[in-house]
Amino acid sequence: MRLRFAPSPTGRLHVGNARTALFNWLLARGHGGTFILRIEDTDAERSTPASEAGILDDLRWLGLDWDEGPDIGGPHGPYRQSERLALYAAHADRLLATGQAYYCFCTAEELERDRARQLAHQLPTKYAGRCRQLLPDDAQRRRAAGEPAAIRFKVPHGREVVFDDRVRGRVAWHTDVIGDFVLVRSEGRPAYNFAVVVDDGLMGVTDVIRGEDHVSNTPRQLLLYEALGYVPPRFAHLALVMGPDHAPLSKRHGATSVGEFRARGYLPEALRNYLALVGWSPGHDDELLPVDELARRFSVDAVSKSAGVFDVAKLDWMNRTYMKQADPARLGALMTPHLRDAGYLTAPDEEGAAFLASLTPMVAGAVDRLEEAPARLRFLFVFDAAAALAREDVAAEFGHGDARGVVAALAEALETAGPLTDRDAYRALVARVKEASGQKGRALFHPIRVALTGETGGPELDLAAPAIDRGAALAPSSGLVPIRSCRHRARAFASALARG
């Protein structure tokens, strides 16, 4: 079984295309098949090496590796269409020689007039066939005279092309509505339908899984397989991925490229798992599936025929879930760039990295994306008692009860206590404050939270307080901005309270 993914390097990898790549990859990996990556860069104006590199990078990030491709080669290379031009030319010659293709000298204006006339008569729009009957000698003469000519395929009349699509079943087309399509443009570049057939034929592709925008190309390609004498692959056409408004997913719906999701702090395993479930169901109720199980269970026949809406809320849930399962060191490393962007650190050394890893329990499960980590951890890096007290929600804590007494007791207890490096130390301290202030529950904890973090909400104090003091003990070389200790915070808060 040989499958391929064939992107055009004209931009970042779109999640819809990523899903197509994933389905191909899943099928290959689940059946011991070969996964081929081919770059369709015949459109020289729009294709860029940077886009190609970006797409390869995004595929790798998603965990989709390939067995043959432009970077690693393979037995059926080259794997970039721009490097296969001679192959297309040779195939075009073959078709010309056997009379299955012909030169067309029609101008854009003529073509446009034909189309307008067909529309006016409510007829199918297709190439009118003006050059189909040209004598080869005449065509040769005109070409020799320098007249530009495209090469068109001679579509057989009066036939029905039928194929069995693995997701939509039997699909049939009459060749009468097809029209002689262009194989090679007048400037020499091969057209898409021609290049894919040559490539898939030569590369021995057995199964093609692609977007449903290709179903109407399929009969043309089938005709070409037949003319060229190659055995056609089995086809499976995937319904498109839509936005919430049921229009095809595009920029105006927000993030659409794999790179954007990556930058916003989605985990590759989450995006991959989510994408697998848009248009495919494992057939049971478990939706959180490790990648090897995805590959084992994936089946083209179980793919849905209808278009699916990309549901960011569900992706978020999945990402949150995967973050909870992720290795702390990995998560710490992944949130580093986000914290750097927020200005909370430069380049953490080993000690700094270990500290960041220890912070992940406060982040995982509490946020949907890693880009939210800085907000969740802000209290560690930013502490300003006066500014906090100026805030309404913070000030409100001191409008009732004995919150001031709690803060005073906290500050005092902290003067004699050692650093709160772990949960037990923190709890022992809380016990002292509780006794000294006579407060409990919310009346006890909330003032402590506010005095230590400057916030009325945030991670569990059990986790937050020890994190503060462990952060305060970090050497300047750790790469993080200085973190002030609990003692310092309580003292500053108590005096700010006294002033106010």
Added chain:
RNA sequence: GCCGGUAUCGUCUAGGGGUUAGGACACGUGGUUCUCAGCCACGGAACCGGGGUUCGAAUCCCCGUACCGGUACCA
């Protein structure tokens, strides 16, 4: 216009001639917690419309409607 396709909760979907039409996300309510989040429990929520076949249709067939794709010397 012409050709092709699709239609189950708001969303992703399971199912499929007789079911209380199942799950997940989201949403609502309650519980837990110092707070937010989380977690737990509970709840509301769907077979596009019309014909036909049949004892019986959400399921099969036809029509309609809506939506999607194509209709290129784009890919």
